[in-house]
Amino acid sequence: MKPFLRAFAATFALLAAPLAARADEVSVAVAANFTAPMKQIAADFERATGHKAQLAFGSTGKFYAQIKAGAPFQVLLAADDETPTRLVKEGDGVAGSQFTYAIGKLVLWSPKPGLVDDKGEVLRSQRFAHLAVANPRLAPYGLAALETMKALGLADALQPRLVVGESIGQALQFVSSGNAELGFVAFAQIHQDGKLIDGSHWLVPDAYHSPIRQDAVLLDKGKASAAATALLGYLKSDAARAVIRAYGYAR
Known part of the structure; x- marks a missing residue:
């Protein structure tokens, strides 16, 4: 050298x-x-x-x-x-x-276009068999989902349809894999590269749950x-x- x-x-x-x-x-x-x-x-x-x-x-x-x-x-x-x-x-x-x-922001999401309306009225319908949520005892987004269902007066009616994941990540996996037709997940989770992914969603009003x-x-x-x-x-x-x-x- x-x-x-x-x-x-x-x-x-x-x-x-x-x-x-x-x-x-x-x-x-x-x-x-x-x-x-x-x-x-x-x-x-x-x-x-x-x-x-x-x-x-x-x-x-x-x-x-x-x-x-x-x-x-x-x-x-x-x-x-x-x-x-x-x-x-x-x-x-x-x-x-x-x-x-x-x-954070809570969202009701389905990969199926048109299933979730922009007011969350699908929760009162018979158009789905399973609703994914995170465990409210472990995951704050799960607690927010439970508070939302209570605010809507639907907590008892929806209980038999719930599929409960350990985390919000598992709740999303249940919906993405088809084990649940829709689920309460984090709004951030239905973004990819800063853009919304395909499907249908309802952005839950902040008034329905405690701030995340x-x-x-x-x-x-x-x-x-x-x-x-x-x-x-x-x-x-x-x-x-x-x-x-x-x-x-x-x-």
């Missing part, structure tokens, strides 16, 4: 070494409804910072139990604001780190992690907020 090339290579190595040393990984528990946008945000985050986010998706209630049992998550992106608040009070979350990263404020929190196991702190900061950036809005969340 020529002398000037050796000098260039040595200089490049010296410049790159600090970046490599700073690069880290963060383990993130992510509410199932936020799967698609978080995958995009994680990729953008890695390109912007060099840090890598290791993502696990599931129900907020299940993640709470896992965190209490010692799971090595460093950041939680919940589907509610109550779980992060509880974790902070119990000493498993870092005080002052909690913030709302998205406000989705909060992030730095967990105790992540308080010494530069990557964990950087990810929470990145979630507040204009770039991340643009992705969040593109998937149908209010933020």
Whole structure:
């Protein structure tokens, strides 16, 4: 190798070494409804910072139990604001780190065009045999669905038709696979690349259920992690907020 090339290579190595040393990984528990946008945000985050986010998706209630049992998550992106608040009070979350990263919207959706009308009147009909929902004890979107059915006066009538998933992701899977003709899912889940997917839907009015404020929190196991702190900061950036809005969340 020529002398000037050796000098260039040595200089490049010296410049790159600090970046490599700073690069880290963060383990993130992510509410199932936020799967698609978080995958995009994680990729953008890695390109912007060099840090890598290791993502696990599931129900907020299940993640709470896992965190209490010692799971090595460093950041939680919940589907509610109550779980992060509880974790902070119990000493498993870092005080002052909690913030709302998205406000979710509930939707009644079917892959069948024309099945779901724009007022949700299909719920009063006999045009379906099964309605998918997430477990209201584990998933905030499931609780919002239950509150909506109660607000409509249909909770008892619809009970025999319910197909209950552990998470909102599983509820969507029931509908997508045809095991249920329609279901209450997150509005973000029926978006792909920022556009609505095929089918029919009713965007549930906010007045029918409690607000779905989705909060992030730095967990105790992540308080010494530069990557964990950087990810929470990145979630507040204009770039991340643009992705969040593109998937149908209010933020």
